[in-house]
Amino acid sequence: AQTVTQSQPEMSVQEAETVTLSCTYDTSESDYYLFWYKQPPSRQMILVIRQEAYKQQNATENRFSVNFQKAAKSFSLKISDSQLGDAAMYFCAYRRTFGNEKLTFGTGTRLTIIP
Amino acid sequence: ETGVTQSPTHLIKTRGQQVTLRCSSQSGHNTVSWYQQALGQGPQFIFQYYREEENGRGNFPPRFSGLQFPNYSSELNVNALELDDSALYLCASSSPGQPNTEAFFGQGTRLTVV
Numbered sequence: 218a219q220t221v222t223q224s225q226p227e228m229s230v231q232e233a234e235t236v237t238l239s240c241t242y243d244t245s246e247s248d249y250y251l252f253w254y255k256q257p258p259s260r261q262m263i264l265v266i267r268q269e270a271y272k273q274q275n276a277t278e279n280r281f282s283v284n285f286q287k288a289a290k291s292f293s294l295k296i297s298d299s300q301l302g303d304a305a306m307y308f309c310a311y312r313r314t315f316g317n318e319k320l321t322f323g324t325g326t327r328l329t330i331i332p
Numbered sequence: 333e334t335g336v337t338q339s340p341t342h343l344i345k346t347r348g349q350q351v352t353l354r355c356s357s358q359s360g361h362n363t364v365s366w367y368q369q370a371l372g373q374g375p376q377f378i379f380q381y382y383r384e385e386e387n388g389r390g391n392f393p394p395r396f397s398g399l400q401f402p403n404y405s406s407e408l409n410v411n412a413l414e415l416d417d418s419a420l421y422l423c424a425s426s427s428p429g430q431p432n433t434e435a436f437f438g439q440g441t442r443l444t445v446v
Binding site: 221223254259260261262263264267308310318319320321322323324325 | 428
């Protein structure tokens with residue numbers, strides 16, 4: 218079974234600074250997707266960034282980028298130039314490429330932005 | 333905002349009662365997944381429906397059941413409610429095989445069992 222671990226229950230960062238959220242996972246599959254989702258107080262899960270395991274290049278979406286280390290099964294999220302609107306719960310998630318499309322989530326990291 | 337809508341947004345039920353939660357999937361999506369998110373936890377997969385058939389189930393008892401309709405909307409039914417069923421229930425729709433295989437989530441239904 219796949220597992221996703223987020224070891225940082227809470228993180229805080231000064232506005233405009235950079236913060237990195239950690240995630241490790243375990244799987245026997247070679248092909249899969251990894252995601253970072255943001256859940257603000259509105260409760261809706263919003264996709265931040267996606268990484269396909271077969272791609273060596275790290276995904277980037279504006280101020281958000283990942284450091285994907287397949288051999289180490291590590292998938293961290295870097296947020297640059299942090300903004301007040303980035304405050305939320307962040308969840309790392311895993312999904313197999315084929316078959317059932319269920320997402321396996323970590324326990325989340327609560328990110329606070331300090332003005 | 334995504335095109336996934338869930339109803340109701342909040343619900344209070346008594347232990348032992350039954351509840352039905354509803355989800356309308358995004359246009360063009362034929363797959364709906366349901367997740368339970370307990371307070372302070374990550375979402376846990378309940379089950380998934382693809383073209384009206386169950387397509388995978390998580391570690392939840394049979395009193396959690398579902399349906400998907402021809403228009404791909406879905407229901408989650410929970411019988412004999414227990415206090416531990418209190419949680420946020422999230423619905424996500426997706427369309428397998430599409431280039432951008434991303435799941436879009438609704439805003440959830442907050443269920444409180446008293």
